[in-house]
Amino acid sequence: MNNKLYGDLIFERSHTGRKGYSLPKNRMGHYEVPSSWRRTTAPQLPECDEMTVVRHYTNHSENNFGVNNGFYPLGSCTMKYNPCINEEIATLPQFAQLHPLQPSSTTRGAQAVCHLLEQALCTLTGLHAFTLKPFAGAHGELTGLMVIRAYHEQRGDTKRIKVIVPDSAHGTNPASAAVCGLEVVEVKSMDDGTIDTEHLKTLLDDSVAAMMMTNPNTLGLFEKRIPEIAAMVHDCGALLYYDGANLNPLLGVCRPGDMGFDVMHINLHKTFSTPHGGGGPGAGPVGVRKGLENFLPCVSPYHGNFAVAMRAYAYILSLGRDNVKMVGPLATLNANYIKECLKDEFLLPIDGLCKHEFVFDGLRDKSTGITTMDVAKRLLDYGYHAPTIYFPLLFHESLMIEPTENESKETIDGFIEVMKRIAQESRETPEMVKSAPHNTPIGRVDDVLAAKHPVTTYQQMKGEADDNH
Ligand SMILES: *Cc1c(COP(=O)(O)O)cnc(C)c1O
Numbered sequence: 001m002n003n004k005l006y007g008d009l010i011f012e013r014s015h016t017g018r019k020g021y022s023l024p025k026n027r028m029g030h031y032e033v034p035s036s037w038r039r040t041t042a043p044q045l046p047e048c049d050e051m052t053v054v055r056h057y058t059n060h061s062e063n064n065f066g067v068n069n070g071f072y073p074l075g076s077c078t079m080k081y082n083p084c085i086n087e088e089i090a091t092l093p094q095f096a097q098l099h100p101l102q103p104s105s106t107t108r109g110a111q112a113v114c115h116l117l118e119q120a121l122c123t124l125t126g127l128h129a130f131t132l133k134p135f136a137g138a139h140g141e142l143t144g145l146m147v148i149r150a151y152h153e154q155r156g157d158t159k160r161i162k163v164i165v166p167d168s169a170h171g172t173n174p175a176s177a178a179v180c181g182l183e184v185v186e187v188k189s190m191d192d193g194t195i196d197t198e199h200l201k202t203l204l205d206d207s208v209a210a211m212m213m214t215n216p217n218t219l220g221l222f223e224k225r226i227p228e229i230a231a232m233v234h235d236c237g238a239l240l241y242y243d244g245a246n247l248n249p250l251l252g253v254c255r256p257g258d259m260g261f262d263v264m265h266i267n268l269h270k271t272f273s274t275p276h277g278g279g280g281p282g283a284g285p286v287g288v289r290k291g292l293e294n295f296l297p298c299v300s301p302y303h304g305n306f307a308v309a310m311r312a313y314a315y316i317l318s319l320g321r322d323n324v325k326m327v328g329p330l331a332t333l334n335a336n337y338i339k340e341c342l343k344d345e346f347l348l349p350i351d352g353l354c355k356h357e358f359v360f361d362g363l364r365d366k367s368t369g370i371t372t373m374d375v376a377k378r379l380l381d382y383g384y385h386a387p388t389i390y391f392p393l394l395f396h397e398s399l400m401i402e403p404t405e406n407e408s409k410e411t412i413d414g415f416i417e418v419m420k421r422i423a424q425e426s427r428e429t430p431e432m433v434k435s436a437p438h439n440t441p442i443g444r445v446d447d448v449l450a451a452k453h454p455v456t457t458y459q460q461m462k463g464e465a466d467d468n469h
Contacts, residue, residue, distance in 0.1 A: 010046045010056045020050035063441045065385055066277060071411050073338075075357040075388040075400030076170065076218055078246055078270045085318060086273050086311040095310055100302035114303055117313040118285070124316075124324070125244070125264060126257025127287035131296045133304040137245045140265025140284025141176035141212075147263055147288060147295040148210045148239050149180060154295075160209035160238065166195055168219060168392045173212045173243060182209060189394065193219040193350045197228060204236040214243040215259070216250075216355035218392045218400075220335065230260025239263060245284075247271040248405070249332060249356035252325030262289045272312035283308040330405035331356040334412055338403055341416045345423035349395055356404075362397025363426055370426040370433050372397040377444060378425070378436035382418045 048056075066072070067082060090096065098110055118130040134140040145163065152160045163177035164185050174184040185203055190196045194217065211233045215223045223229070233240045242256040242264035248271050250256070256264050268283040269276040276282055283305045288296060303309075316324065332355050339348065339358045346360040362372045376386035376399070388400040403412055425433050437443060 010048060010053065013048055013052050013056070014046040016047060018047045018049055020048055020053050065380075067275065070383050070385060071403075071407065071415050072385040073387045073401045073403050073415065074385060075220075075359070075402040076246065076391065077388065078248070078402055078404060080248070080270060080273055080404050081406040082273045082275050082311075083315065083318065086314045089314040090307045090310040096307065098306075110303070110306065113313055114306075114309060117309050117316070120313070120316050121266060121285060121287060124247070124251060124255065125266070125287050126255030127261075127264065128257075128290040129293035129296060130285050130287040131298075131304075132283065132285045132309050133297060134265065134284040134286055135305055136280070136282040137243075137265060137267040137270075137284045138172040138176055140267075140286045141172055141241075141243065142179055143284075143286045143297060144241055144263040144265055144288075145176055145180040145182065145210065146297075147286065147292060148241065149182070150295045151239065151292060152209055157206075157237070159207055162208045163241075164200070164203055164208060164211040164238075166213065166217065168193070168217050168394055169212065169214060170218060170243060170245065171391075173214075177212070187211075189217075191350075192352075193217070193221045193394075194223050194225070195229065197225055197232070200229065200232060204232060204238070206237060208233075208236055208238040210239045210241050210263075212241040212243060213261075214245070215256075216357075219350060219359050219394070220354035220357040220402075221350065222355055226259045234260070245270055246356070249328040251327045252321075253328050257287075257289060262292060263287070268308050268312040273315045274308045274311045281305050281308055283312070285309075327405050328356065331403070334403040334405065334407060335401070338401055338412060338416060342419055345420055346399065347397075357400060357402035359392065359395065360397075360399040360401070361395040362399060363423060365423075365427065368426040368430050370430055372399045374426075374433045374436065375399065375419075375422055378422050378433045379418065380437040380440050382421075384415055384418060 067080075095110060095113075098107055104111065114132055118132060121130045122128065131143070134143045152158070161181075161183050162185050163174075163180075163182045164187050165173045165177065166189060167186050168189050174186075177184045185208075187203060188196045188199045195213070200211075211229075213223065213226075213229070215226060217223060230240050239262040240260055242259075242261035244256060244264045245267040247256075247266050251271070263286065265284045265286045266272075268274060268285065269281065274281070274283075285304075286296065319327070335354055335356050335358055339354060342360070343351075345364055347362055347364045349359070349361045363370055363375065372389050376389050379386050387402070388398075390398050391400060392398055403415075422433060432438075
């Protein structure tokens, strides 16, 4: 990759009066813009020829890493398979060019797709009804918790203000509960990584509205005592919420509805394809068991992220009833293969069979001082996206790996070899690993500064540079 590209800003290539395109002569008449709307100074835009602009943006696009560039073993927030046929179907003009305010009599086909997808989700999850409206997983959680709150309130049971969340939960779980105005209570995991039912017992009473769970949990472990947990939660009058962001390991094998879950969301953008880097687009449909369907929202802007629903439906249909059952077992096989091949070099805090993902607690040899961050950065030099790092919070050096079902054995073997090489480098040339990445367009960025003071315009960037940031 070319390290000079980032210094090569389009503003610096500007030449006064140079143009990339000239508008044709206006033969349609002339309308005055009211003077109060008119700007008084010309906009400060770069003036460049067409090829300079095209090359500038093409070079920038090539600095991105995505599933179409290389292996992307990100755990939990899976960046999964995104078959090209989904894109073709989602961008068919008959669907893509619909207007949300079109009369509903003219959008019957789109409505049928939504209905059929809802039915497919019911079949796959064992729940009774779905809404496709929420725009993301977190939005689905909030919607689901509001459904649960409405259910308790309708029964006049207003003292239920707590939500129980495992200590291994995804950060959005406690956040959604708090946004919903509910109090978060944490339930501990045992040494084997699953929920401590003895601790749970002490938390359950008539002030609990719901318990949220992920199964397999964020350690990739299946919560085997789920029937017992469901009975305990229901016996105290609360509902059981399923975080189905990553439903892929269960598809066609078992169903949250059969495990005793009352309400759930699915991330269509993780489980049923749709690329979602950089925060979107997404869809977090919410499903409920029979008896709760009247609490699902019916008013929302339009029909949710319809193009994401289109991709999900195309993906489900292209897999079909039989192949959908292969997703979980193949992802599970791939995850266990990587785990077993690497556990001599990387520390496996919880041994045994995992599902679609697993967590290492950094390198086994802690004497080298090489951290999970260093390993993640060094992977970039070898052309691999880093796994999820420092999540879940149960370990100090979490490295969460999820290979997904669609990767070839050669790809997975390539990743294993590179991980082994990094472990070896950590012993032999640790400085080189600590200072990685060495061949990406930019090195290590200050994540905290970038999040707190995002610089998104050229002018500000210049100011920052003057300040020596
Ligand atoms: C990704 C994820 C979420 C949140 O989904 P968003 O679409 O990012 O809001 C919730 N729970 C789990 C387990 C996840 O992996």
